[in-house]
Amino acid sequence: MSDWQTLLQQVEDCTLCPLYQGATHKVPGQGDPNAPLMIIGEGPGQVEDEEGLAFVGPAGQLLTRMLSAINLPRDRVYICNIVKCRPPQNRVPTEEEAAACKTHLREQFRLVRPKLILLLGSTAARQTIGPEIRITRDRGTFFCKAGVLMLPTYHPSALLRDPAKKREAWEDMKALRSKLMELGLYEDIYGPYENE
Numbered sequence: 126m127s128d129w130q131t132l133l134q135q136v137e138d139c140t141l142c143p144l145y146q147g148a149t150h151k152v153p154g155q156g157d158p159n160a161p162l163m164i165i166g167e168g169p170g171q172v173e174d175e176e177g178l179a180f181v182g183p184a185g186q187l188l189t190r191m192l193s194a195i196n197l198p199r200d201r202v203y204i205c206n207i208v209k210c211r212p213p214q215n216r217v218p219t220e221e222e223a224a225a226c227k228t229h230l231r232e233q234f235r236l237v238r239p240k241l242i243l244l245l246g247s248t249a250a251r252q253t254i255g256p257e258i259r260i261t262r263d264r265g266t267f268f269c270k271a272g273v274l275m276l277p278t279y280h281p282s283a284l285l286r287d288p289a290k291k292r293e294a295w296e297d298m299k300a301l302r303s304k305l306m307e308l309g310l311y312e313d314i315y316g317p318y319e320n321e
């Protein structure tokens with residue numbers, strides 16, 4: 126079995142925390158396994174739980190629009206969540222659930238080896254950068270962790286609840302685009318599509 130098949134099987138068989146009991150489908154994540162950009166959200170919502178895919182509900186549709194606004198085709202990035210099973214009523218995952226599920230996230234990180242990570246919302250940012258992160262204060266700032274640049278921004282669900290935040294989120298997407306360009310990665314993602 127390839128490393129990816131092993132990872133998917135481990136997520137499928139996972140009972141490391143109680144969330145698996147309520148899951149219709151596990152949601153490991155999807156996208157380009159060689160993407161220079163990884164996007165991490167919080168955990169599957171209702172539609173994701175039904176379909177087994179990350180960010181395919183209303184927040185996911187907004188995420189797709191945010192990425193296309195900076196010309197990033199969604200299938201050229203790798204998208205996943207802190208937890209792979211839907212928490213009841215979409216509550217925030219507990220520390221124990223997030224810690225257990227990091228076994229899988231670490232493996233995804235090892236396999237994708239992204240150069241840049243976009244962190245959607247407080248849970249993703251605090252679980253990867255550190256508990257000191259405050260999303261309203263720290264969004265839009267690049268953090269370097271384990272040799273990888275990480276950019277926290279608002280979760281698309283927060284933008285759906287409070288459209289006034291969209292202006293700042295747009296600034297963050299532009300900062301992401303500039304950083305990808307500065308690192309020579311923008312063409313990595315977009316280039317092959319331009320030539321089709």
Ligand code: URA
Binds near residue numbers: 167180182185206
């Ligand atoms: N919210 C998330 O954090 N992740 C998803 O996959 C969907 C909604």
